[in-house]
Amino acid sequence: MLKRCFGSQSVQSVSGVGRKAFQVTTYARADDLVISRGVNARLFDDVNGKSYIDFTAGIAVTSIGHSNAGVAGVLAEQSQRLLHSSNLYYNEECLGLSQKLVQLTRQFGGQHDASKVFFCNSGTEANEAALKFAKKYGVSQNKNKQGIVAFKNSFHGRTMGALSATYNSKYREPFGDLVPHFRFLDLNAKLTYLQDYIHQNRDSLAGLIVEPIQGEGGIFPVPTETLLGLKKICSASNVVVIYDEIQCGLGRSGKLWAHSYLPKEAHPDMFTVAKALGNGFPIAATVVNEKINNALQVGDHGTTFGGNPLGCAVSNYVLEQIANPQFLENVNKKHGLFIERLSKLKQKYPAQINEIRGKGLMIGVEFNESPAEIVKKCRERGLLVITAGKTTVRFVPALTIEDDVISEGLEIFENSVDEILAKK
Ligand SMILES: Cc1ncc(COP(=O)(O)O)c(C=O)c1O
Structure with missing residues (x-):
């Protein structure tokens, strides 16, 4: 796989983010991961040997999942x-x-x-x-x-x-x-x-x-x-x-x-x-x-x-x-899974979490200050999330994300919130 991506260069010489020297400085990218491949709502970093639950879907792009067989x-x-x-x-x-x-x-x-x-x-x-x-x-x-x-x-x-x-x-x-x-x-x-x-x-x-x-x-x-x-x-x-x-x-x-x-x-x-x-x-x-x-x-x-x-x-x-009523109904069911757990988290932290907003699988959790540390902690624990605005964590996973992956991802989110807010 790596051979195919990187041509004749050795894995050693192309691994990590050393090659970032060749990219313009317009993006604030995470330095600790390089995405190699994905399956539905999971991403794999084969360079660093890690895997992630992906609540970002490439910023609301891969709605029917990474490596969708039909698309391929x-x-x-x-x-x-x-x-x-x-x-x-x-x-x-x-x-x-x-x-x-x-x-x-x-x-x-x-x-x-x-x-x-x-x-x-x-x-x-x-x-x-x-x-x-x-x-x-x-x-x-x-x-x-x-x-x-x-x-x-x-x-x-x-x-x-x-x-x-x-x-x-x-x-x-x-x-x-x-x-x-x-x-x-x-x-x-x-x-x-x-x-x-x-x-x-x-x-x-x-x-x-x-x-x-x-x-x-x-x-x-x-x-x-x-x-x-x-x-x-x-x-x-x-x-x-x-x-x-x-x-x-x-x-x-x-x-x-x-x-x-x-x-x-x-x-x-x-x-x-x-x-x-x-x-x-x-x-x-x-x-x-x-x-x-x-x-x-x-x-x-x-x-x-x-x-x-x-x-x-x-x-x-x-x-x-x-464009299929059953598919859309499933999106709404998955919305319910997110909201149920996130509402409990808000009850636990009424002073730190201001609001849970959104429809379908476009959900925001607004904190009372920048959630940058929470986003980082989630990544360390194997969950990718992004922010929206200055104080909101955004969840825009694949619309096809499996229920147990939602649950696993939310557990990482809850634990990360616990850990960061406990320090405050
Ligand atoms: C609502 C909205 N409009 C426009 C854009 C720009 O799209 P693109 O990045 O494909 O140019 C985005 C990208 O995030 C968006 O969220």
Whole structure:
């Protein structure tokens, strides 16, 4: 296995993290592990001889598990048929996936007027497309209708447009001027304030972008009445609504889309999807209604790899697995297992644990201070978890995680919390 990965170099010369000298310094990576392989919700570090329960799923990506046999089969089969053929021509897998995404979205309570799909390769690109489409729609009404409303605690990606809609100034400020006309509102503000703002600025606003469950910002499900009120005022003000379902979509919330919980009047004009769409193979999509599609013309947007046969073949398979009532019911049952144990932990530490939040298998445990030490302790004991926002531990495991693995992982979490909090 190692021979295959590292070519002719000896294991000795390539083991450990010595090779990090060859990587740019943009990531804060754990120095004590190197992932070699995975099976469903477990990861193995063959370099250091360790294994981990994975409550991160590659940050909400490998939703049907690491090394999923079905995905591997599709990859092998499609890679021997056709990898890439460009967007100059249709390809069967892309045609099939666009139809499936639209039809299953409607069938599973998502955007009722979903109509067309643009494919690309990552979450930030899917948002970039959505923002361009919103601006195109706005500018075609009035050249000043270009502004975008985003929200406090949002995360939409790292390219210039998506970054302009990302709240955390730490991500934006080092890069000087970004895309103009973006503004941040607070989802906790009075709904009437938000509505007045949008209505009063309607001539200069093209769109609004929001995660129905904010992920990176701290796992905050946005209340139904807020999304409903925002959609109503946006429709009345001719402002396009974009839901970023990149982290919370595709079964993660216990429904196909997080917006599947909403009444149809709160459905977006566009939504974006990435992460789990390829279960680790890079593919993303922007789903739009007719109103948006009508504002677009040939040449308005494009990408070389978008909608390639390999990615689409994988996504066709992934979508079929997740868009299944039984599968989604299981996600909700597993949610119950997490909540039962975590609620007991909160009872044990009422002063240190503020709140347990989330839907499906997108769960946050908010502490009263940074949980960095707890995350580290979990890793030492064989459990991978990540933070969200400054004080929340996030659980986004594979949706296919086995019940006994949940239990084993939660035991490590509880013991780690005990050990760290006992020291305080
Ligand atoms: C809600 C949301 N939007 C956009 C992105 C950006 O996706 P990508 O990292 O694939 O560009 C992320 C990534 O974490 C995300 O969680």
